[in-house]
Amino acid sequence: MGIIVALGDAYCFTKTNTAGESAKGCILDGKLYPFGEIERTENCFRCSCSQDAIRCCSLFHTPVGFDKERCKVVFNKESCNYDVVEKDDPSKECTVYSRVG
Structure with a gap:
């Protein structure tokens, strides 16, 4: 019996908010997400939304x-x-x- 473990970081990106976007939250793929931590977006990312940007990492490999x-x-x-x-x-x-x- 063998076990294979794959080590690696998820795919991550940062999207800077444009002027006017940051008043209510962050827009990603046409959807508005609230400020704070987002456990799972519609497209399978875990994100953190702040007034300046949204930072996301994939939940998939x-x-x-x-x-x-x-x-x-x-x-x-x-x-x-x-x-x-x-x-x-x-x-x-x-x-x-x-x-x-």
């Missing part, structure tokens, strides 16, 4: 180590994760050996 000939990657918004499934039969999952943030 992108699969990179898998059989690309046989399998494909599909984003699952409910779980905030990528599923790797067989191209010919998407009901079957593929083994993923590594992911990056």
Whole structure:
């Protein structure tokens, strides 16, 4: 029995608020979020909103180590994760050996 652990940071970014945006919160992907910590946005990011900017990090990691000939990657918004499934039969999952943030 083996255990594989992938270490890495999630994908992060900062978006500076434009003049007038910062009065009520932060706008991300057309949606207004309140000041403070946001546990999960609609697009699967954890964010911190302040008057000057919104800082976000992804809740998901992108699969990179898998059989690309046989399998494909599909984003699952409910779980905030990528599923790797067989191209010919998407009901079957593929083994993923590594992911990056």
